[in-house]
Amino acid sequence: MSNSNHPVTGLWQPSRRDFLQATLAAAGASLVNFSDLRVGAGELRPGGRSLILLWMAGGPSHLETFDPKPGHANGGPTEAIETAVPGIRIANGWEKTAGMLKDIAIVRSMNNKEGEHARATYQMHTGYVPTGTLRHPNVGTAIAKALTTEASDLPPVVSVGPTVGAGFLGVDYEPFVVQQPGELPRNVVGRVQGPRFDRRFSLLGRLEDQFASKGAEAVVAEHKQLYEKTRRMVQSERVKAFEFADESNDTKTLYGDSPFGKGCLLARRLVEAGVSYIEVRANGWDTHKDNFDAVKKLARTTDPAVAGLIYDLKQRGLLEKTLVVWMGEFGRTPKINPNTGRDHYPRAFNALLAGGGIKGGQVYGATSDDGATVKDNPTSIHDLLATVCKSLQVDPSIENLSPIGRPLKIVDGGKPIDALIS
Numbered sequence: 001m002s003n004s005n006h007p008v009t010g011l012w013q014p015s016r017r018d019f020l021q022a023t024l025a026a027a028g029a030s031l032v033n034f035s036d037l038r039v040g041a042g043e044l045r046p047g048g049r050s051l052i053l054l055w056m057a058g059g060p061s062h063l064e065t066f067d068p069k070p071g072h073a074n075g076g077p078t079e080a081i082e083t084a085v086p087g088i089r090i091a092n093g094w095e096k097t098a099g100m101l102k103d104i105a106i107v108r109s110m111n112n113k114e115g116e117h118a119r120a121t122y123q124m125h126t127g128y129v130p131t132g133t134l135r136h137p138n139v140g141t142a143i144a145k146a147l148t149t150e151a152s153d154l155p156p157v158v159s160v161g162p163t164v165g166a167g168f169l170g171v172d173y174e175p176f177v178v179q180q181p182g183e184l185p186r187n188v189v190g191r192v193q194g195p196r197f198d199r200r201f202s203l204l205g206r207l208e209d210q211f212a213s214k215g216a217e218a219v220v221a222e223h224k225q226l227y228e229k230t231r232r233m234v235q236s237e238r239v240k241a242f243e244f245a246d247e248s249n250d251t252k253t254l255y256g257d258s259p260f261g262k263g264c265l266l267a268r269r270l271v272e273a274g275v276s277y278i279e280v281r282a283n284g285w286d287t288h289k290d291n292f293d294a295v296k297k298l299a300r301t302t303d304p305a306v307a308g309l310i311y312d313l314k315q316r317g318l319l320e321k322t323l324v325v326w327m328g329e330f331g332r333t334p335k336i337n338p339n340t341g342r343d344h345y346p347r348a349f350n351a352l353l354a355g356g357g358i359k360g361g362q363v364y365g366a367t368s369d370d371g372a373t374v375k376d377n378p379t380s381i382h383d384l385l386a387t388v389c390k391s392l393q394v395d396p397s398i399e400n401l402s403p404i405g406r407p408l409k410i411v412d413g414g415k416p417i418d419a420l421i422s
Contacts, residue, residue, distance in 0.1 A: 049147055049321045049356070049392045050271045051140055052278050054264070054306060055163065056328035058117070058285030061342050062350040062371065063334060064295040066090045067108045069371045074334040077292055085361045093299035096307035097352075102361045103310055103319065104354045105420050109365020109374045112330060112346040112381055117286070120329035120346065125164035127385050127411050134402060135167035138175070139385050142410040144276035145173050146394045153236035154275055155229065160263035161281030168402050172229070175279070181262040182244045188234055241273035242266065254308040258301035264309040271313070271322050285328055288341040310354050323356025323391050327384075334371035348374050351384060356391040357422045364420055382414025390416035 068091040069075035080089040083098040088106070090098055097104070114120040119130055126136040141157050148156040155176035157166070166173040178185065211219075233239055244252065244265065255261035263280035270278050282302055287294045306326060313319040331349025332342030348367045354360060365377035389396035389411060396411035 050276055050278070050318075050323070051143055051356070051388065051392060052267045052271065052280070052309070052322060052324045053140055054309075054324065054326045055161075055279055055281045056285045056302075056326065057121075057161075057281055057283045058287070058328065059120075059330045059332060059344060059349070060285045060298075060328045061287065061291060061295060061332035062108065062348065062367070063332070063342075064091050064292065064299075065094065066106045066350045066352065067367055067371065068092075069334070069369065072370055074336065074370050074372070076336055088361075088363055091299075093296050094303045096303045100307045100310050100354075103314060104352055104360050105358050106363045107351045107353065107365055107379055107384065107417075107420075108363055108367055109377050109379045110327075110331070110349045110351055110381075110384065111374050111378055115330055115344040115346045117329060117344075122164055124327065124329050124381055126167070127382055127413075128408075135165070136408070137167035137169040137173070137400070138164040139388070139410060140277040140279060141166040141169055141173040141175070142398075142400060143389065143392060143394050145169060145400070146398060146410075147276040147392070152274070153232040154238050154241070154270070154273055155233065156276045158266075158270055158275055158277070159279040159281070160259075160266060161279075161283075163279050163281065169400060176233075178242070178263075178266065181259065181266040182242075184239065184243050188239060188242075238273045241269045241275075244269075251312065254304070254312060256301055256304040256308065258305065260301050261305040261308070264305040265312075268309060268312050268316075268318070271318055272316070287332060288337070288343060289339040291332065291336070291341045306352075313355060319355040321356065323358065323388060324352075324354040325388060326352035348372065353387070353391070353420060357393075358391055358420055359422050362420075364417060377417075379417065380414055382411055383417055384414075385411045386414040386416045387420055391421055 063069055063075055064078050068078050068080045068089065070078065070080045079092040081092050081095060081098055083090055083101040085101045088101060090101075090106070112120065112123070114123050114129070122128075122130045122136075125138045125140070127139055128136040138157075144156040157173055157175045158178060159175040160178045160181050162177060163175055165175060176185075244262075247265065252265065255265045260280065260282045267278040267280055282298070284294065284298055310319065310324060313322050313324070328349070330344055330346035333345040334342075334348075337343055348371060365379055366375055367373060368375045386396045394410070396414075396416070397409050399407035399409055402408055
């Protein structure tokens with residue numbers, strides 16, 4: 001888990017690194033696989049609902065994914081293929097996703113103004129433009145806050161790869177970042193017996209109290225909160241959800257042997273374990289050069305993982321209460337550049353929604369014949385995020401207080417798209 005720095009001005013304070021090194025050494029960073037130190041695994045989500053975001057970092061081209069334009073100069077060599085829904089065609093290379101389209105809704109009318117990666121990524125995750133004074137929470141973390149009970153033994157938010165954090169919601173909803181899906185989290189190794197474990201935490205507590213007495217109460221309070229969450233997780237039986245030892249070869253093959261495929265399999269396992277929000281990141285979509293070859297390569301790993309996740313969730317009876325969202329920060333220019341690539345383009349792009357009460361087997365919105373403009377049912381970021389909230393039965397107008405006491409809605413603006421929700 002990660003947490004942000006909180007400097008204490010005007011008071012003596014050793015560096016945060018020194019503090020963490022001392023406390024980790026005292027408590028022992030390898031606090032785990034405690035098979036004989038188990039706590040009760042309370043239900044994380046009273047409604048049983050979860051959100052999985054499949055994040056295509058870099059900005060995927062709509063013309064090479066789910067809004068192809070064959071026959072037009074802007075379409076390039078990309079062909080359109082039939083899907084499980086007559087009349088709906090998507091780009092070649094996405095054959096497995098095409099086979100699951102009865103459970104998927106395509107939004108072809110996404111549009112925005114922000115075309116810079118970091119700013120657009122922040123905005124698509126939070127619904128707010130970045131400012132220099134406030135870190136807004138990832139909407140997924142705010143949804144997790146609304147869905148998750150107080151006492152949970154797994155993190156309510158897990159991200160495979162880096163993502164936008166919980167902002168002012170604090171450490172309780174900061175994403176637990178996984179680098180190697182399919183393996184137990186780093187430092188969850190070894191065997192520390194009960195009394196020894198308790199002694200280590202007692203020593204840690206004394207060190208923290210000593211540090212707090214020097215003027216670092218805020219840092220210590222957050223550190224204690226973080227370690228209590230970590231203790232609950234590493235003592236839990238459900239930590240086994242992070243490894244794939246009990247998965248069949250057929251299931252692993254369904255998702256594909258790629259980091260993204262493994263991330264999607266982990267997402268399904270975490271949904272089963274009660275985690276409210278999981279994000280899985282796929283890099284490489286910033287295709288300024290060799291767009292067509294690059295997307296073909298990306299689709300070879302992304303297509304089976306997306307389709308496999310939706311299929312697996314459905315087979316296990318989890319899809320109805322699990323919303324899967326596929327999207328990136330913007331799209332790519334319809335016009336092909338001299339490097340056979342496509343550049344940043346927020347004016348028109350697409351997204352996928354599946355499960356969670358979404359009406360599958362449909363396309364919402366449309367772009368022009370050249371793919372350059374939205375011509376039907378324009379969909380803003382706020383519209384999409386409000387739809388995500390409604391599908392999970394979370395009120396997007398719920399307010400959380402910023403550090404200065406300002407109430408901020410989960411989604412400020414936009415309207416849920418009723419046509420997409422059952």
